[in-house]
Amino acid sequence: MDREKAILVGIELQKDKGSIEASMVELALLAKTAGAQITGSITQNKAKPDLKYFIGTGKLEELIQIVKQTGANLVIFDNDLHPSQERNLEEVLGIKVINRTELILDIFAQHAHSHEGRLQVELAQNQFMMTRLSGKGTLLSRLGGGIGTRGPGETKLEQDKRKLRYRISLLKEDIEKIRRSRVTKRSARISSGIKNLSLIGYTNAGKSTLLNVLTKSNVLAQDKLFATLDTTTRKLYISADKSVLISDTVGFIQKLPHQLIDAFKATLEEVTDSDILLHVVDASSPDMEKQMDAVYGVLEEIGAISKPIITVFNKMDLVKGTIPKDISERYKPYVEISARDKNGLDKLKNCIETFL
Template sequence: MSTQRKPATSDRVTTTAPAQLFERPGGGERAALVQLDDGRADCRSALEELAALAESAGAEVVDRLINRRDKPDARFFLGRGKVEELRERLQSAGADLVLVNHFLTPAQERNLERELGCRVLDRTGLILDIFAQRARTHEGKLQVELAQLRHIASRLVRGWSHLERQKGGIGLRGPGETQLEMDRRMLGQRIKQLEKRLERVRRQRHQGRQSRRKRDLPAVSLVGYTNAGKSTLFNRLAASEVFAADQLFATLDTTLRRIELPGAEPAVFADTVGFISDLPHQLVAAFRSTLEEVVEADLLLHVVDASASTRDEQGEEVEEVLAEIGASEVPVLRVYNKIDLLDQPPRVVRDDHGRVQAVWLSAATGEGLDVLLEAVAECVGERRAHGRLRLAPSQGRLRARLYQSGDVLHERVLDNGDCLMEVSLPQRELERLQRHEGLPTSIEYL
């Protein structure tokens, strides 16, 4: 019994690429955008962001539709009348792709494609497509493929129609497993392979961080909403050539550079992927090794587009993602970028105790970069603890933990077996070890 599929027709696409494992209408470049207005958010701003995402993916936006309803329709997401209206508008505008600015269930996506006769992508699928285009390094490609496969795995429901049901009787018995089961098994095997490869990458990154800690180099990571100007700022600071463009998710692959700080030791700066509202959980999980650069940083530079009308909402979205990946306790310095668009001078903002809270600058013109470097030097300098401590022989686990973190500068074993250690570690790491690992609070600061 053959399991070969029939040749695809002219208006269908059949491929075994990670993004499509079952037959669906072919996608195009002329897109119609769909936004649900349930009265809880600014749907106009959300639709503008979807348009920016579509343009980043290479699509041409030819129409926009807002559906006002309290909750999505279980079958079509949109109301039946809106589905018919959308079909007519697609024909009128010549659109061959529908982008929905929400999460669609597999059934909703399939039903809409059947009714509209064109490809339908939800917000998660669109962001995954952009990431697939942007990934350049081997690690980035592995992470994107893993995210895509996890997304597809949840959608393998009646994707194939043939051999779906086994028949009994002579000459009618099918193979031992259906095509759908074969797809799921192959997906599971590939996901396991990618997870193993990314685990090796994670260990390599961990070793790199350990090496930097041994050299006593503080780590500074740039985070922020996508298109806030992180890569432009990084290029200015590091005299680097990381790709930067006025588009969403221009940078996916983390880049590290050593940067000199005025009146302080150098620091290692990391340019990371941008965040966005409703960031797919598959991406957060797949980019775990990359996002560990954020979690393990001594200081986060939260870059904010000062000219954006929704900068407060974007800031809240970034904070939610930081909390989700376990980086909510890392010290943060806010960097308000693009002051050249506001015609404001660079400046530093301090709290009532004189501690730096924010810096206003322009990465495009370079105004305020010196102020930022001075602020970073002040933050990482005052947040590292350098001192001596004494450990008893019974505290071997804590001693091993300090060596693992690369925080031990010198050690001398005393006659009674105690270890006299000179250490240098971030203040938050010191406090964590004191709370959870039994590190003595009687450290002698140097």
């Protein structure tokens, strides 16, 4: 997505009241990370989505006008549109329409550099396309499969599905091979008795920055969402004679596409196999607790919620004073740090040592 001119659209439905503003700010950040230039933004409150276009007809008129005025060539919805709604919108607007999930998949595709990362992203993309095809194919698949539907008479849709399914199974096999070799390495590590820590947290919280300052490494850290997709593991001395292994891993986000969690299971196993999780939190974010909840949601989904967690309130250099007691008490044990200014790192190491 190279410098596409994008218009953002978010519809606040009754059921998720009060969440649209933060979600739109994040959508803008996602769009910029993907390389788009934002030329407009529209939001609307609506009891329930319009069947044909998702947005109401008045808003659609407004959108058509903005597209004309700004010369935009892409519309990004914060909501999950039905494939047919996307197609209807594309027809009247004459430009591409995508949703949040597709945007996140695009960023992952751009940021995947390792062999494993690429395989996982391709798997997620194919699984996403599969759901799309099923959406379009409900009428056709009602005709049923089996005798008489195979061979040359088979619909294009069925062929596409079959190809996708085949590709998905190949990808899964390849990922499984990598996963098995990783399991072997990991069990060697476990039998050596050395403890494993994982840095987890919302995207852009400062996980990679923290890994770098703790272990004097040089992992890519930048003001972009999902800068890290691959796991990096380093040795960390928590005292003169005691060391642990610490891993940096992919960040989480609200409404993280399910296909991604599923496809990244192998990478996320690093998390499920850790002895302790360091939950890195951007304490300067106005949505701090919402982001923390999103992280717990993903931990639950990957079966890691019962792991011991140390909460690391990061970016304290941007916060006046300390975290209010009524909040911090809920996330014990916790430490306050600034990875950028290297403040609080000794406290963090002490906390890890006591915990072990």
